[in-house]
Amino acid sequence: MPDYGHPLRFGSFVTPTAASPQRPVELAVLSEELGYDLATFQDHPYQPSFLDTWTLMSYAAARTERIHLAGNVLNLPLRPPAVLAKSVASLDLLSGGRVALGLGAGGFWDAIEAYGGTRLSPGEAVDALAEALTIIRGVWDTSDRSVLAVDGAHHRVRGAKRGPAPAHGVPIWLGALKPRMLRLIGRAADGWLPSMPYLQPGDLERGMRVIDGAAREAGRDPAEVVRLLNIAPETRTDELVRLAVEDGVSTFIVMGDDEGGLRRFADVFGEVRDRVAEAREGSGVRERARVRGATALARRLPGIGYDDLPTELAERAVEPGDPAYARYTSSYLRGGAPGLVLRPRTVTEVQAAVAVAREHRELPLGILSAGHGISGRSLNRGGLVIDVGALDTVEVLDAETGRVRLGPGARWVDVARTLAPYGLAVSSGDYGGVGVGGLATAGGIGWFARSHGLTIDHLNAVELVLADGAVVRTSAEVQPDLFWAVRGAGANFGVATSFELTAARVGTIGFAQLAFDASDTATFLERWGREIESADRSVTGQVILGPRRGGRRVAQAMLVVDAGDPETVVEHLQPIAEIAPLLQQHVTLTTYDQVMGAFSNDAPQQGRGEPHTHSGLADHLTPELAAEIADLLDAGTSYFFSIRAVGGAVADVPSGATAYAGRSAAFSLSGFGTGPAYDVAWERLVPHLSGSYLSFETGTGPLWVERAFPAAHLARLRDLKRRYDPTGLFRDNFFIDPRTDAVEGPAA
Structure with a gap:
């Protein structure tokens, strides 16, 4: 036999x-x-x-x-x-x-x-x-x-x-x-x-x-x-x-x-x-980690060395003909159809996966951490995906100082639940299903932005696998230039395998859900901006606007107050509640892990299409910007428009301290739209903006990178790209082209 x-x-x-x-x-x-x-x-x-x-x-x-x-x-x-x-x-x-x-x-x-x-x-x-x-x-x-x-x-x-x-x-x-x-x-x-x-x-x-x-x-x-x-x-x-x-x-x-x-x-x-x-x-017998049937083999794509994978990766690799492949055809909003998914479980296996990506340099490369993501760039069509979901550690290293270690595959809701018994929290976006890896390398605008800053502001060190396969641990003391780049443009420099952060001491918080009559949209936005900027730093939140219904536009607001005293919570919210007629209100005392859990969906990802979103940072909601947003909404080109509060502790960090540069902004804007009309309408907002937050952006090419990074930041990032990833292996998530003569789209 x-x-x-x-x-x-x-x-x-x-x-x-x-x-x-x-x-x-x-x-x-x-x-x-x-x-x-x-x-x-x-x-x-x-x-x-x-x-x-x-x-x-x-x-x-x-x-x-x-x-x-x-x-x-x-x-x-x-x-x-x-x-x-x-x-x-x-x-x-x-x-x-x-x-x-x-x-x-x-x-x-x-x-x-x-x-x-x-x-x-x-x-x-x-x-x-x-x-x-x-x-x-x-x-x-x-x-x-x-x-x-x-x-x-x-x-x-x-x-x-x-x-x-x-x-x-x-x-x-x-x-x-x-x-x-x-x-x-x-x-x-x-x-x-x-x-x-x-x-x-x-x-x-x-x-x-x-x-x-x-x-x-x-x-x-x-x-x-x-x-x-x-x-x-x-x-x-x-x-x-x-x-x-x-x-x-x-x-x-x-x-x-x-x-x-x-x-x-x-x-x-x-x-x-x-x-x-x-x-x-x-x-002459060749060891084969897995043997697939004829139907599965027929779905393989040309140009991918399926049979040449290292044994440790081949055992868990997912191909288009495998039962597990359905997981990789949908992200939160976007569809995908990768040619091969690698699922490393250790840092060594991540190195092996990056080596496979180098051998397939001509193919798109996505890095998937976990869960939710607006742009869906973690998936692709016909390329490689490295899924680091198995690296999902949430470890409290020192409860007294708040030092924690997180794996890129953990979800922020799991982080919040693990840290809650210690009275700790990390400001980490506003949706619990988001994976640690993508957010912790992009910025991290969350429920505590004004009181505790961005997620990246709490980073002490990051371990990542570089394009050449080297494993480095970067911090303010070790390879500080790389540490600077990772905090805001990390997707361009490697695959993060762990993060060390200092969590904040957080106890009971107030959480408010308010519905306003925002029919006079421009006036509402001006007042919203004014009151949020003047609010106590403990207040952070967002407001969401959409089409008019029966002639009236309703604005849905959600706010967190980092305080456990009911009277303090109400006092800080009262000026905001008075900016327009209230249609509904609900204020409760809760905990951060409960808030993150409320905005988290454990159901399988169902995204199939191509989401169309744009993002911007605004120093203030000026009358001119408010009027343009109102016109954009009235024209029907955007069906979902969100304005998140930044400012406060975010602005305490100098703009040049991290690759994320938008420290002067008090607000982060993002909107979903359809078709060219939305792109044209968005361009009317751009003169009033001071930057962009790439996590909410689906536009591709140098234009969008240049809007996210000021010239000095971008020049430094290109220099670092030449040092750490000169061939542009990591190029499919807002590619920072190491060449000075950058051209549209990813490098060939």
Whole structure:
């Protein structure tokens, strides 16, 4: 039989004994410490001496960080497939993509029937398992917008809603011995998981042959099926090597609950891997992290070296034909269709991903941290995306000083919730679903802007991977020029892998939602600007305007008051509440994490189109600017226009201290519009603006970069770009061209 080239993996096979309920968890933790790739658990729900395997796996997932988990194998007759699919997806999401689904058709029918299951004949059990596979994969397939309906003889769903999708492509491994089950594996499963003690001489070879034949008949590459094997701990190294290179077994799972046996078996990992690698080199077998089917391969794009990826990236890479690809076709507002998504989990893997980007220099490159983003530049069409969502650490380093470390893949709502028990907060935009990475390198205009400044004003250090793959930690003391650039133009200089910040001490706050009659829009805006600028620094907020309804325009305002005393909150809000007739008001005392949580959506991203927004910074809402905004709204060219308060603590930082230059501005303006008419209308605002905030801008090309950075800033940024990224690898998020003769669009 062939060696299918799968990477070698090693697992443990743990008994879920209820007599010592912590023991199986401890063995899973030990397996991880010893370098095992997989911890598996028996599943016999009818055994009074056994824990429930799914509950045990969930507990083990919380106690481990790296190791993958699976039932060996889960009893399908006592686990409805649609519910099982949801359980698997849930645990996979909670564990960061560490679940595999080992599944069995049944067998102990007296016990199954005693527990409420239905006794099936061998043929019926195979049919039931095939139906279950259809249902499970259907639940996971959230790219299909239709309801799920499967009318099987044994398992049915009628109009079921799909989702959630797992965090990664969960493999389905089947435990089987008989030919009909083996043929099902070849047609529809991802792996074969037999146990060596139950195999007779020749069974393994015959099973491989049946699976391979069924796979070919179904139009599959037999290598799409991983071959796993439960083995005794005393299995010799020579036998493991033979099973790998002659029979195609790539995952060896040692049976038994003896700690000493686990340790002894772990001692042979290195030797087995070395000898198998040597044998493969001699026979010309190339290791393949994943094997995709013909349908998935047909969706690959030319010019991308899919088969040349490093193993550590290939295992989690997402291609257009993969189930997980739907996640990358939508951002918050914008659609996408990347050719390849790399999902590194460590700084070393980020370096490898950047190396892949260098090898594909001609393709667009997006860096995705997490969640929400107006422009959607983290995605692209036909290019590469580096998704750093797995780097989602939120760590309090020193609660007394407020020093924290954040990963780029964390969301700001998660940061707020983690810091809240310490009485800490970081001003971080106004939407909790935003990822740390994009905002912390652009500026960060949030609910505490006037009281605590921008997010970048709290940065102490940033670790990032540069275009040449070097990892640097930059701060005011170490490579200060780079630290200057990262605070406002970070997307041009590398992939940030961690941020160290000083959080502010924040307790109870006031949060107000006010609705004004803003029919006299220009007058309303003048008064709004005047009162916000003169308000106490503890007050920050925004006002949102849209089209008139029935002749009246309503302005929706949201404000945070960084104070916990109700009388103080009301006192600071009163002058603002009097600028126009109030139609509705709601003021409450709350906490920052609650505010961020209220403006956060955990639902899958649904953006499909091309958002059209422009952004500007204004020192004041002058009568002339207010009149132009009113005209723009009355003309119907913008359907959503937001004015956020800046000023205050933001202006305390000198303009030249960071790449973000708009320190004189008291307001940040952004509007959504459609068509050329909106662009023309926006241009009438530009003479009244002092800059632009790129996070809310979808315009591309040098014009928009020049509006965001004054000439001196831009000259310095180009000089730094020549030093740190001379070829312009990072060019698809407001490209700062290192050449002085900058031309429209990204460099070729």
